[in-house]
Amino acid sequence: MTTSSITAPAAVVTPRDTVPDPARQRRRRTLARWGFVAPAVVFMLLFFGYPLVRNVVMSFQHYTPKTFFTGRAPFNGTDNWSHVFRDALFGKALWHTLVFTAGSLLGQFCIGLALAVFFNRRFPLGGVLRSLILLPWLVPMVVSGVVWRRILDQDTGVLNSFLDTLGLPGHTPWLTDPGMALLSVILVNIWIGIPFNMVILYGGLQEIPRELYEAASLDGASAWRSFRSITLPMLRPVITVVLVLGFMSTVKILDLILALTDGGPADATQTLGTLTYQNSFVQLDFGAGAVVGNVLILISAVFAVLYLRANRTEGK
Amino acid sequence: MASRPSTASRRRWGSTIAGVIVLCVMLFPLYWMLNTALQPAAGLLRVAPVPHNLDLSGFSKALDDQGGHLLTSLVVSLGAVVICLAIAAPAAYGLARFGLRGTRTIVFGTLITQMVPGIVIANALYNTYVDLGLVNSYAGLMLADASLGIPFSIVLMRSFMVSIPGEVIEAAQVDGAGALRTFLRVVLPMSRNALITSGLFAFLFAWSDFMFALTLNTTDDVKPVTLGIYQYIGAHVGDWGSVMAASVLSAVPAAILLVVAQKYIAAGITGGSVK
Numbered sequence: 001m002t003t004s005s006i007t008a009p010a011a012v013v014t015p016r017d018t019v020p021d022p023a024r025q026r027r028r029r030t031l032a033r034w035g036f037v038a039p040a041v042v043f044m045l046l047f048f049g050y051p052l053v054r055n056v057v058m059s060f061q062h063y064t065p066k067t068f069f070t071g072r073a074p075f076n077g078t079d080n081w082s083h084v085f086r087d088a089l090f091g092k093a094l095w096h097t098l099v100f101t102a103g104s105l106l107g108q109f110c111i112g113l114a115l116a117v118f119f120n121r122r123f124p125l126g127g128v129l130r131s132l133i134l135l136p137w138l139v140p141m142v143v144s145g146v147v148w149r150r151i152l153d154q155d156t157g158v159l160n161s162f163l164d165t166l167g168l169p170g171h172t173p174w175l176t177d178p179g180m181a182l183l184s185v186i187l188v189n190i191w192i193g194i195p196f197n198m199v200i201l202y203g204g205l206q207e208i209p210r211e212l213y214e215a216a217s218l219d220g221a222s223a224w225r226s227f228r229s230i231t232l233p234m235l236r237p238v239i240t241v242v243l244v245l246g247f248m249s250t251v252k253i254l255d256l257i258l259a260l261t262d263g264g265p266a267d268a269t270q271t272l273g274t275l276t277y278q279n280s281f282v283q284l285d286f287g288a289g290a291v292v293g294n295v296l297i298l299i300s301a302v303f304a305v306l307y308l309r310a311n312r313t314e315g316k
Numbered sequence: 317m318a319s320r321p322s323t324a325s326r327r328r329w330g331s332t333i334a335g336v337i338v339l340c341v342m343l344f345p346l347y348w349m350l351n352t353a354l355q356p357a358a359g360l361l362r363v364a365p366v367p368h369n370l371d372l373s374g375f376s377k378a379l380d381d382q383g384g385h386l387l388t389s390l391v392v393s394l395g396a397v398v399i400c401l402a403i404a405a406p407a408a409y410g411l412a413r414f415g416l417r418g419t420r421t422i423v424f425g426t427l428i429t430q431m432v433p434g435i436v437i438a439n440a441l442y443n444t445y446v447d448l449g450l451v452n453s454y455a456g457l458m459l460a461d462a463s464l465g466i467p468f469s470i471v472l473m474r475s476f477m478v479s480i481p482g483e484v485i486e487a488a489q490v491d492g493a494g495a496l497r498t499f500l501r502v503v504l505p506m507s508r509n510a511l512i513t514s515g516l517f518a519f520l521f522a523w524s525d526f527m528f529a530l531t532l533n534t535t536d537d538v539k540p541v542t543l544g545i546y547q548y549i550g551a552h553v554g555d556w557g558s559v560m561a562a563s564v565l566s567a568v569p570a571a572i573l574l575v576v577a578q579k580y581i582a583a584g585i586t587g588g589s590v591k
Contacts, residue, residue, distance in 0.1 A: 041422060058440065146546070
């Protein structure tokens with residue numbers, strides 16, 4: 001920022017005898033410069049800004065399967081909103097979303113941090129092993145979901161046969177029991193999220209000067225003590241970033257749940273994301289879908305504001 | 317004293333063994349995917365822990381059924397990468413260097429886009445796509461998939477371009493190069509790494525996309541492999557061998573990129589999110 005604001009005026013002041021009108025020249029240059037940024041701004045307004053506004057409008061419109069032939073979606077006041085809020089499924093989906101997000105973040109973060117600390121030690125092949133662990137994160141999420149669906153199969157899945165050989169209850173209905181399915185989906189999502197958490201936290205750990213640990217161990221601090229008094233405080237900004245990014249990407253997950261359970265059994269894994277999808281693209285009631293989508297955005301926005309405020313007070 | 321280095325090195329190799337165990341646990345599901353794919357005869361039965369005889373019929377069936385979808389994925393992803401870089405690279409330069417009024421707002425807006433859930437975008441976009449005739453089109457899906465990479469690429473490349481020494485750019489301008497030529501001849505070549513990283517991630521985001529493929533297509537005209545596999549499990553419940561073979565094939569680009577472009581990927585994850 002500072003460098004560019006210094007170079008820009010300097011370039012303008014350069015005397016150019018051949019140019020008759022410096023003001024016009026400057027205007028042309030500014031215009032040319034906006035030419036670099038404008039396509040991205042227009043794109044983001046179309047693909048992020050416009051959907052936000054459109055969803056609010058849509059939530060007050062009555063969509064039916066016929067809408068796409070007639071092109072008519074009349075306004076119907078707050079009907080969609082009251083309809084969605086009265087449906088018991090909405091409350092369930094909201095609760096599942098919160099449990100899913102909190103559970104996933106907790107698991108991903110704790111295991112990711114443990115692995116980051118582990119890989120922060122230097123040992124042979126550490127770098128190779130660390131980068132191979134990224135693979136689960138790079139595979140398309142739907143594909144991971146499909147693979148886990150096979151692994152968690154009640155009768156022929158490998159997890160149950162493994163538990164069976166250990167003498168543990170080998171007939172667990174991981175994905176088919178309404179009381180079990182949400183937990184299973186969370187566990188799979190933890191598996192998916194570990195690499196991402198690990199890599200970012202590892203990057204943060206690398207920034208912490210090793211001398212701090214040496215000094216602490218000279219003072220006789222235990223490993224746990226230096227983790228609490230050095231690692232955690234120094235890592236705080238990175239931890240915030242990981243958790244915020246994790247929250248935003250977890251709260252809206254759709255792919256994984258559709259691939260694992262399709263929101264079932266008996267709506268046990270229905271979240272705000274899948275409910276938006278069901279309303280809009282299965283039942284073609286885009287008004288109801290928009291209502292749920294707006295709630296989803298609102299949750300993200302509240303979280304973003306809290307995060308920004310926390311950041312600002314920290315900066316002061 | 318003499319025994320100290322050997323205990324230390326034994327402890328370090330102990331860490332390596334622990335690391336290998338962690339890796340095996342983390343990668344086991346992917347191994348199982350490959351293992352199941354090589355035992356198509358098992359069907360709905362239990363799958364043996366190791367494929368005893370190599371049976372590639374699952375793969376040939378998967379290629380028959382999903383080969384076209386893999387090609388679609390490739391075309392759509394490459395298109396999305398081109399759109400993404402063409403839009404994000406100039407913007408990143410402009411936001412890093414020009415000091416335009418509103419730069420801060422735009423950068424902030426770029427970060428905030430991460431907050432908008434994809435399904436909300438799809439909800440509104442579908443209706444607009446219907447009006448514009450973009451449903452079931454390659455262009456429509458490429459544009460939507462490009463939106464997955466553009467904010468990330470802008471943030472990543474901008475943080476790189478801020479660090480290009482000002483003298484280099486001024487020197488080009490003194491030589492009489494305009495903004496566009498400076499950008500193409502000086503800035504882009506210097507930003508090669510950031511450009512590659514952004515392109516790789518834009519590719520992976522588009523390749524992994526499922527939501528836009530699912531929502532912006534109503535026919536089979538443009539069907540990427542993620543959607544193909546999802547519909548496969550609905551239709552071929554007993555045929556896990558070929559479902560898994562298709563899954564393996566869809567994971568190949570990720571695996572190749574991880575091996576070939578390892579350093580870019582680790583740099584991208586940290587650079588794109590922390591900066």
